[in-house]
Amino acid sequence: MDRIPTVEALGKRGVVVLDDMCNFCHGYTDSVTHIFTACPLALGVWEKISFWCRIPRFFVFSFRDLIEMHNVGNKGQAERDALHGVLLIACWQLWKARNKLRFNGVRPSVDEVFREVRILSFFWFKHRAKKGVFEWRDWCKFVNL
Numbered sequence: 001m002d003r004i005p006t007v008e009a010l011g012k013r014g015v016v017v018l019d020d021m022c023n024f025c026h027g028y029t030d031s032v033t034h035i036f037t038a039c040p041l042a043l044g045v046w047e048k049i050s051f052w053c054r055i056p057r058f059f060v061f062s063f064r065d066l067i068e069m070h071n072v073g074n075k076g077q078a079e080r081d082a083l084h085g086v087l088l089i090a091c092w093q094l095w096k097a098r099n100k101l102r103f104n105g106v107r108p109s110v111d112e113v114f115r116e117v118r119i120l121s122f123f124w125f126k127h128r129a130k131k132g133v134f135e136w137r138d139w140c141k142f143v144n145l
């Protein structure tokens with residue numbers, strides 16, 4: 001909904017930010033579309049997630065496409081729900097990584113962001129799915145959901 005305070009969104013609200021480029025790639029304006037769908041950091045994370053979750057490698061052109069990705073293909077409901085959670089957590093981690101770089105100068109790597117996505121989503125899934133015992137090794141293979 002373009003409400004998170006990217007540089008582009010702040011500009012629309014009358015806030016001037018001198019450094020308006022993405023701090024990760026310096027190629028494009030800091031915007032929702034760029035941060036989550038086009039930045040090399042996001043592309044790397046999505047590639048790892050597609051491999052991990054055994055879905056075809058995907059490219060999206062809008063944030064809306066991204067949060068609807070779990071409905072593509074013919075997966076069961078449990079797998080769709082898990083994938084949806086993974087995608088939302090990945091967006092959260094990309095936003096945190098963007099902020100850490102912009103405000104603290106800490107440059108994230110695709111592997112670090114992906115590792116955080118996998119760990120955080122494991123705890124989320126384990127405690128939300130009500131499956132009783134659910135193991136880390138199953139989550140790493142994205143099986144037995």
Ligand SMILES: [Zn+2]
Pocket residue numbers: 022023024025026027028034038039040041
């Ligand atoms: Zn970028």
